Structures are given as structure tokens and as C-alpha cells.
């Protein structure tokens with residue numbers, strides 16, 4: 001960043017999560033990503049610089065290898081004039097959702113990350129005049145734990161996302177249970193993927209956002225209030241997906257346009273940017289392929305049909321690679337937690353070893369190579385426990401990352417556009433797929449994960465599962481009554 005040229009008026013609020021806040025440049029296709037902290041937990045400038053450098057290194061040395069060069073944008077750490085950051089922070093404060101204001105933007109260090117703006121990513125750097133649509137999906141965990149350390153039988157049947165939904169609604173985080181189930185999205189089966197994407201469109205929560213020319217047009221800006229409904233969304237989408245059935249307005253048109261979007265996104269998600277390369281990991285999918293709580297599967301079960309299983313994701317696609325990384329969590333938090341405690345006990349005795357163990361980085365080639373050892377035989381050593389802890393952190397990162405799909409009308413003859421192309425009913429669309437929020441989850445979050453896991457399962461088992469059992473036993477009784485009646489006759 002050129003020091004003298006930083007003007008806060010050229011930047012606007014773009015979005016934020018739990019740990020960082022993003023501002024976008026009005027003309028150039030770049031964003032600045034700042035860290036956020038609770039007001040009483042300020043860090044020193046050196047700590048912030050180190051943290052940001054770790055994020056970049058982790059992207060370069062680990063994520064690029066696991067996910068593929070084309071999907072990962074590591075960005076760079078930049079130092080900004082403090083006055084610029086201070087003014088920018090004041091300028092954007094009123095646009096921040098209230099629910100995110102429990103943390104403050106770091107204005108003291110002057111450090112941030114500079115990344116390409118993935119919602120406007122075209123032929124890079126400068127905005128073009130073609131309209132651009134961007135769909136951001138946070139798919140969450142796409143498999144059911146297969147570890148023998150899992151103690152609660154339910155965890156082998158219902159996925160974490162579907163269980164967590166009930167706790168989230170009960171605690172007021174969201175108003176409605178979503179019909180989305182990550183296992184449907186990751187199934188590779190088009191029917192299940194369409195259902196998953198339609199469910200995300202109906203109940204976006206923080207799992208779906210849609211941007212047009214860099215502006216949020218659908219999904220939640222605030223934690224709870226959606227910015228538009230499906231009809232408005234369809235209106236925005238028409239220039240991209242004008243339906244081939246020729247209907248220009250009304251509910252049929254809305255449905256046709258939304259269907260078109262869902263089909264295009266499915267095709268893009270199944271496409272491979274890396275010519276089918278499987279990536280560095282080879283973890284066979286274990287465990288059930290269907291979540292018992294998915295409304296898609298439930299409805300088929302009611303009709304006496306089986307859910308179509310995994311058609312198998314193509315090995316080069318981003319969903320496949322993300323799922324592989326997620327499955328680095330081989331032991332589940334229940335099997336991992338005792339190993340975390342082993343590392344903790346060791347560190348209590350030898351605190352100076354924290355650096356050698358690379359708990360807080362550097363996330364370099366050595367760190368990466370250790371992740372590739374997938375053996376699960378515990379030899380009782382700290383080295384084994386540490387390897388599983390680090391693999392778990394990487395898996396958690398992949399369970400919480402987002403996928404950005406950018407689409408724009410393909411202009412024939414533009415040699416500058418090297419992107420792959422997908423047909424839609426109106427025209428062909430050039431697309432790019434990227435992954436974001438690739439910050440390695442902290443070692444310290446493991447005890448929280450352990451507690452949260454049991455809270456989610458206990459809540460689900462006490463409320464939903466108990467209710468399901470009652471319904472099942474009532475049905476059984478009805479069936480018995482029916483048989484009795486038949487006997488009498």
C-alpha cells in the first residue's frame with residue numbers, strides 16, 4: 001500500500017465475521033481484512049503482525065497444497081498509516097451489524113491483510129464493466145464422525161450441523177431450523193445438491209450470501225435480518241439467468257430463475273480447476289453418507305425410498321478437497337480431547353517447548369509435512385498427540401471456511417478472460433471458485449469445542465430425538481390398535 005495515497009473515502013464497509021472485518025476499495029478489486037478483538041483483549045502490534053503473517057504462511061504452505069493453487073488467495077500483510085485506519089474505523093462504524101459490535105477493529109497496530117476482492121474477481125485487480133454475481137457458501141462439516149471414540153450413538157446418525165440447528169434456534173441465534181444439510185451438498189448427487197442449495201436460499205443464516213457487482217443483495221448482513229426475499233433476488237438474477245421458458249415476471253419466473261441459479265452453482269461446484277488432481281490427502285470416505293435428520297432423506301424414507309447416496313464428488317473439485325481436509329479430524333473431538341490433555345500436561349512441565357512444538361507457528365514446510373502422517377495408532381508419545389491436535393485444527397478450519405463462486409457473462413473473443421465457462425439458459429457464464437477464511441483454528445479453542453460438542457448432542461437428544469421417539473412409539477401403538485381392530489372384525 002502506498003502510504004501517502006491512503007484515503008478512507010475510497011474504501012467502504014464490506015462485511016465481517018467473528019474475528020475479522022473487511023473493507024473494499026471502491027474502484028480497485030481489493031479488500032483490506034482487519035483483525036477484531038474484544039475491547040479488553042488488545043494485542044501488541046508485534047503480536048498482530050505475527051498473527052497476520054501466520055495466516056499468510058498457513059495459506060501458502062498448507063492450504064495451497066491441500067486445496068490447490070487456483071482456489072487459494074493468500075494475500076499479503078500490509079502496514080497502513082494509523083490516521084487512515086482511525087478515520088476508516090469511524091467511517092464504517094455505523095454500517096456494522098449490532099450483533100458484531102462486541103469486538104473492535106484493531107486500529108492500533110496499523111497492520112491488515114490485503115487480498116483480491118473475491119466478490120468482484122474478474123480478470124483481476126480492476127473492475128470491468130461486465131456485471132458480476134458472487135455466491136458465498138459456508139458449507140460446514142460434510143461428514144458424520146466415523147471414530148470409535150464417539151460415545152453417543154446419535155453422532156453416528158445425525159450430522160453436527162443438523163443437531164446444532166436446534167440449539168441455535170433455542171438460544172435465539174436463528175429464528176427457524178434450516179432444511180440445509182451439509183451431507184446433501186457434499187453428496188455429489190445432483191438431486192441432493194439442488195435440495196441443499198434451495199434450502200440455503202430459503203434459510204440463508206450465515207451459510208449463504210449473494211453479491212452483485214460487489215454489493216450484498218441476498219443473505220444476512222446482520223446476524224438475523226435478511227436483506228431481500230426470493231422475488232427480489234430473482235429480479236437481480238434475471239440479467240444472468242433469464243429463463244429459457246420466456247416468462248419475464250410472476251412466480252413462475254421467480255422459480256425458473258432460482259432453479260437456474262441452483263443448477264449453475266451445482267455445476268460449478270462439481271467442476272475441477274486443477275484438472276482432476278486429488279490433492280495431497282487420500283482419506284477414503286467412511287461412516288454414513290446420509291444424515292438421518294436431513295429433510296430430503298426423511299421425506300424419501302416416508303415414501304419408503306432410499307436416499308441416493310454419494311455419487312462421488314469429482315476428485316479435483318473444491319468440495320472434494322475441502323471434505324478431505326475436514327476428515328483430518330479422524331478421532332472426533334471425543335478421541336482428540338485426551339490427546340490435547342496429553343500435550344497440555346507436557347507443556348505445563350516444559351513450557352519453553354511450546355515454540356519447538358510449533359503450536360503458534362511457524363506454519364512452514366515442516367509443519368505441513370507432519371500433517372500428512374495419517375496413522376492413528378497411538379504409541380503414547382507427545383509427538384503422536386501433537387500431530388493429531390494439529391490435524392484437528394486444520395480440519396476445523398476446513399469445516400468453517402467459505403466458498404466464493406463468481407459468475408459473469410462470457411464475452412466471446414476476450415482473450416483476457418482465461419476462466420472456465422459454464423452454459424446457462426441465457427448465455428454462457430465465465431466463473432471462478434475461491435476459498436476464504438483459512439485462518440488456522442487456535443489450539444486454545446479445543447476445550448471449548450469439547451464442551452460445545454456435548455452441549456449440542458445433549459440438547460438434540462433431550463428435545464428432538466426424544467420427541468421423535470414419542471412420535472415413533474405413537475405410530476407403533478396406532479399400528480397395534482389397527483391390527484387389533486382387524487382381529488376383532
Ligand SMILES: O=P(O)(O)O[C@@H]1[C@@H](OP(=O)(O)O)[C@H](OP(=O)(O)O)[C@H](O)[C@H](OP(=O)(O)O)[C@H]1OP(=O)(O)O
Nearest residue numbers: 017018019138164206396397399400441445449452
Ligand atoms: O463451532 P461452530 O460450528 O458454531 O462454528 C463457529 C461459527 O458459527 P456457525 O455455527 O457457523 O454459525 C462462527 O460463525 P459466526 O460468528 O456465528 O457467524 C465462527 O465462524 C466461529 O469461528 P471463530 O471462532 O470465529 O474462528 C466458528 O467456530 P469454530 O467451531 O470454527 O471454532
Ligand SMILES: Nc1ncnc2c1ncn2[C@@H]1O[C@H](COP(=O)(O)OP(=O)(O)OP(=O)(O)O)[C@@H](O)[C@H]1O
Nearest residue numbers: 015016017018019020022115116117118119436437
Ligand atoms: N477476499 C475477500 N473478498 C471479498 N469478500 C471477502 C473477502 N474476505 C472476506 N470477505 C467477506 O467478509 C466476510 C468476513 O470475512 P471472514 O469470513 O474472513 O471473517 P471471519 O471473522 O474470519 O469469519 P468467522 O466468523 O468465520 O471467523 C466474509 O463472509 C466475506 O463475505
